[in-house]
Amino acid sequence: MEGMLITSSSTDSGALPSGALSAVRFDGTSAQARPVLLHFNADRLRIEAADTPDCPIWQGVVRELRWSEAFRHAPRQALLPDGSTLEIEGGARLADALAAGGVLPSRVVQFQRRWPAVLASLAALVLICAVTYLYGLPTGAKWLAFNATDSIEQRLGDLVAQEFDDGDLMSPSEVPIERQQQIAGHFAAAAERAAPGVRYQLIFRGSFQDTRINAFALPGGTIVLLDGLVLGDDGLPPLKDDQILAVLGHELGHVRHKHVMRRLIQTAGTAIAAAVLWGDFAGILANAPVLVGALQYTREFEREADDFAVEFLYANGMSPSPLLEFFRQLETLSGSARPPAFLSTHPSLRERQQRLQGTAP
Numbered sequence: 356m357e358g359m360l361i362t363s364s365s366t367d368s369g370a371l372p373s374g375a376l377s378a379v380r381f382d383g384t385s386a387q388a389r390p391v392l393l394h395f396n397a398d399r400l401r402i403e404a405a406d407t408p409d410c411p412i413w414q415g416v417v418r419e420l421r422w423s424e425a426f427r428h429a430p431r432q433a434l435l436p437d438g439s440t441l442e443i444e445g446g447a448r449l450a451d452a453l454a455a456g457g458v459l460p461s462r463v464v465q466f467q468r469r470w471p472a473v474l475a476s477l478a479a480l481v482l483i484c485a486v487t488y489l490y491g492l493p494t495g496a497k498w499l500a501f502n503a504t505d506s507i508e509q510r511l512g513d514l515v516a517q518e519f520d521d522g523d524l525m526s527p528s529e530v531p532i533e534r535q536q537q538i539a540g541h542f543a544a545a546a547e548r549a550a551p552g553v554r555y556q557l558i559f560r561g562s563f564q565d566t567r568i569n570a571f572a573l574p575g576g577t578i579v580l581l582d583g584l585v586l587g588d589d590g591l592p593p594l595k596d597d598q599i600l601a602v603l604g605h606e607l608g609h610v611r612h613k614h615v616m617r618r619l620i621q622t623a624g625t626a627i628a629a630a631v632l633w634g635d636f637a638g639i640l641a642n643a644p645v646l647v648g649a650l651q652y653t654r655e656f657e658r659e660a661d662d663f664a665v666e667f668l669y670a671n672g673m674s675p676s677p678l679l680e681f682f683r684q685l686e687t688l689s690g691s692a693r694p695p696a697f698l699s700t701h702p703s704l705r706e707r708q709q710r711l712q713g714t715a716p
């Protein structure tokens with residue numbers, strides 16, 4: 356590279372015409388680099404060949420050219436309308452000239468330069484690590500999950516749902532809209548009676564990862580109900596209304612206890628911490644398996660959600676039997692080649708049924 360640059364011997368910045376920056380130009384057809392000079396004047400730029408300064412190669416508004424991001428160890432590039440490219444080792448002078456011309460660094464680059472923010476991030480991570488070390492990861496995760504603002508959790512949930520939809524992990528629902536509204540209406544009334552403070556949003560989808568028999572909660576309180584439970588699928592008859600209510604009550608329990616956020620924080624570690632603290636979701640969304648993994652709850656979380664479902668049913672004048680019936684039906688399906696996702700959760704269905712029977716008055 357060095358031999359191609361005119362700057363190395365003859366022209367230090369002092370020898371250049373005032374305000375001019377030196378660069379090399381590649382015309383796109385040959386590998387030969389030609390030295391050029393850049394004259395910035397506020398938002399305007401004139402580019403001329405170093406050997407024929409009277410005849411400009413290009414002139415116009417700075418912003419009209421496409422400028423590469425500034426990286427510390429690489430020359431900056433600009434793309435000219437004729438397809439040729441410039442390579443400029445201008446450093447801070449170039450950045451200043453571009454800024455004067457309205458070409459500002461991207462937000463990512465700006466963030467990387469904001470050392471105080473980076474240091475604050477590190478300090479917060481150290482704090483989280485300290486909480487985690489002193490009280491254990493589940494406690495640290497719980498603290499962080501309950502202290503994340505609702506808007507951040509909601510936005511994360513929206514992004515995850517969108518990621519699942521766009522990535523074809525979830526397919527659209529085939530449940531008729533009237534039936535969807537009926538189920539949503541029943542559930543809204545029941546949730547209002549049993550847990551008026553818990554915010555949720557119910558959405559219907561056809562399948563998730565090739566299974567149609569499941570329901571799950573996303574961050575921010577989005578509950579996904581899959582078609583197999585409403586319409587029946589794979590040997591499972593359509594659930595009765597009170598069974599659907601029981602399943603949704605169980606999912607509302609996961610929402611109430613912020614289980615998905617706690618799992619995400621435990622599994623995605625610093626990426627989710629960054630999302631919670633600064634609204635930077637790139638680290639989590641880049642990793643679909645982590646998102647899906649966060650939906651696999653621990654034994655303790657399933658128990659908590661089952662207990663919540665029981666309270667939810669009692670608060671609505673019902674017994675736990677619809678949930679019990681549902682577990683029994685799922686159990687009869689477990690012999691089939693591909694067990695529904697509900698069956699892969701940690702506590703066995705038998706164990707969960709025994710526990711539910713124990714809660715009967």
Ligand SMILES: [Zn+2]
Nearest residue numbers: 605652657660
């Ligand atoms: Zn569950």
